[in-house]
Amino acid sequence: MKKYILLTGVGLIIFSGLGYMAGSLKYLKKEPVQIVAQKKEEIKKIDYDLSLLIDKTKEDIDGRYIESIDMNGLKDLYKDMKAESIPYVFVEKIPEDFKVEKVSDKTLFMKLMTPQLLRANEKIMRERKVVLILEEKIKNKNELTQKEEDFFKFLVEKYDVVHLKSRTAQIKELVLRVDVIPVSLSLAVAIWSTNWGQRERQSPFFEHAWDENVQYKPIKFEKLSDAVESFALQLNSRSQLSQIRATRAHFRLFKNNPTFGQDLVYGIRNYAHFIPSFMDQIMLVYSLGYIKETDDACFVKGCELTK
Numbered sequence: 397m398k399k400y401i402l403l404t405g406v407g408l409i410i411f412s413g414l415g416y417m418a419g420s421l422k423y424l425k426k427e428p429v430q431i432v433a434q435k436k437e438e439i440k441k442i443d444y445d446l447s448l449l450i451d452k453t454k455e456d457i458d459g460r461y462i463e464s465i466d467m468n469g470l471k472d473l474y475k476d477m478k479a480e481s482i483p484y485v486f487v488e489k490i491p492e493d494f495k496v497e498k499v500s501d502k503t504l505f506m507k508l509m510t511p512q513l514l515r516a517n518e519k520i521m522r523e524r525k526v527v528l529i530l531e532e533k534i535k536n537k538n539e540l541t542q543k544e545e546d547f548f549k550f551l552v553e554k555y556d557v558v559h560l561k562s563r564t565a566q567i568k569e570l571v572l573r574v575d576v577i578p579v580s581l582s583l584a585v586a587i588w589s590t591n592w593g594q595r596e597r598q599s600p601f602f603e604h605a606w607d608e609n610v611q612y613k614p615i616k617f618e619k620l621s622d623a624v625e626s627f628a629l630q631l632n633s634r635s636q637l638s639q640i641r642a643t644r645a646h647f648r649l650f651k652n653n654p655t656f657g658q659d660l661v662y663g664i665r666n667y668a669h670f671i672p673s674f675m676d677q678i679m680l681v682y683s684l685g686y687i688k689e690t691d692d693a694c695f696v697k698g699c700e701l702t703k
Contacts, residue, residue, distance in 0.1 A: 446526065446529050446530075446541075446544060447541065447543055447544075449522070449525055449526050449529070450526055450543055450544070450547045452522055453519070453522040453523050453526060453547075457484065457486075457515050457518055457519065458484060459483075459484030459485060459486055459511075459515075460483075460484065460485045460486070461486050461488060462485070462486065462487045462488060463488050463489065464487075464488070464489045464491075465487055465489075465491055466491050466492075466493055467491045467493050467494050467495070467504075469491075470487065470491055470494075470504060470507075470508060471504060473485065473487070474504065474507040474508070477507050479510075479689065479690065479692060479693045479694075480692070480693075480694055481694065481695075481696045482510055482511050482514055482693055482694060482695050482696065483511065483695075483696060484511070484515075484695065484696070485511060486511050486512055486515060486620075486621060487508055487511075487512075487620065488619045488620050488621060489597070489619070489620060490505075490508065490590070490593045490597040490600065490620065491593075492597070494593040494594060494597075495594055496591075496592045496593075496594060501592070502592050503686075505587070505592045505593045506583060506687070506690060508593070509582070509583055509586055509600075509620075509624075510579060510583070510690060510693050512620050512621055512624045513577070513579045513582045513583065513624055514579065514693060514694075514695055514702050515621065515624070516577070516621070516624045516625050516628045517576040517577065517579075517628075517702040517703075518695070518701050518702050519625070520574060520575065520576050520577075520628060520632075521576060521701060521702060521703075523551065523574050524574045524575055524576075526547065526551075527551065527567070527570050527571060527574045528571065530544060530548055530567060530570075531567045531568075531570075531571055534563055534564065534567050535564075548566075548567075551570055551574065552566050552570070554629070554633075555569075555570060555573045555574060555629075555632060555633045556633040556634075556635075557569045557570060557573070571645075572641045572642070572644075572645050573632045573633060573641055574632065575632065575641070575644055575645075575648070576702060576703060577627075577628050577631055577632070578655055578656055578657035578659075578660060578691050579657065579690040579691055579693050580656065580657030580658070580682075580687050580688055580689075580690045580691045581631075581657035581660055581661060581664065582601075582624070582627060582628070582657075583657075583687055583690055584657065584661070584678050584681045584682055584687060585601050585602065585627070585664070585667070585678065586600045586601060587681050587687075588602075588674075588677050588678055588681055589601055589602040596614060598614075598616040598617055598618075598623075599614035599615055599616055599617065599623070600617075600620065600623050600624075600627075601623055601624075601626070601627035601630075602614065602667075602668055603615040603623075603626060603627065603630065630667070631664075631667075636666040636667075636669070637663060637664065637666060637667060639662070639663035640660045640663035640664060641663075642663075643655075643659060643660050643663055644659075644660060647659060654691075654703060656688065656691045657682075657687075657688070657690075657691055658682060658688060661678060661679070661682060662675075664678065
């Protein structure tokens with residue numbers, strides 16, 4: 397009996413070994429030189445694809461850009477807008493005659509801002525795709541092409557991770573920083589800053605800087621798209637706002653649990669820390685239930701471009 401068990405065990409080991417060898421034959425059939433050549437071709441293809449992605453990040457988003465419009469024109473422009481299919485129509489200035497007299501005017505302001513906020517997120521997602529591929533290449537110690545090196549340095553400077561000395565640390569931090577901003581969070585700040593588009597129209601996100609007279613004044617933007625991108629970069633690069641990025645990264649781990657603006661709202665408290673009532677007012681904006689629904693907004697081409 398023992399002999400039978402022993403022979404059976406040996407037979408199983410031999411059979412397993414043969415199975416493993418059979419599964420490996422497709423690799424053994426090729427000469428080592430062929431395998432190396434194949435791997436080089438695969439890496440070359442990745443570099444080529446990444447090169448196209450890098451070029452794509454430099455292109456603007458296709459769509460219709462409107463330099464200026466009045467309030468009545470804005471109402472007509474966005475009258476059929478739906479949250480699940482936002483058109484690629486971007487208004488570059490808040491109308492000078494914009495005023496809020498009823499709830500529908502507040503909705504109109506959100507309609508004005510949402511395409512621009514999604515546009516900024518689409519541009520960020522283009523960069524994020526590149527970052528994730530670069531992360532994999534750096535992790536595997538694959539050499540970067542010159543174009544990739546240049547773009548990596550550009551991102552390091554843009555997102556302010558120059559202080560991190562190792563490349564591994566820089567790419568790890570870029571994965572945290574190069575990510576989308578929930579629409580409702582950006583909207584909440586714009587609503588607070590402009591009182592629903594009725595003031596500070598050239599500084600819709602309350603960004604300030606020192607002028608030549610050493611006075612801390614709002615930054616004036618010629619285009620709404622520039623203001624939106626600048627705000628997104630502030631949230632993705634300022635050290636005081638690291639909690640937003642850490643919380644967002646946590647939610648990224650759960651594919652079925654997307655990040656919503658309300659999840660990050662506490663982390664924005666340092667954005668305008670010199671305004672004592674800032675957080676109270678942002679939370680007041682969030683108490684309006686319908687602003688939260690804007691996090692589900694998508695372009696007509698789909699949500700995968702902006703989330």
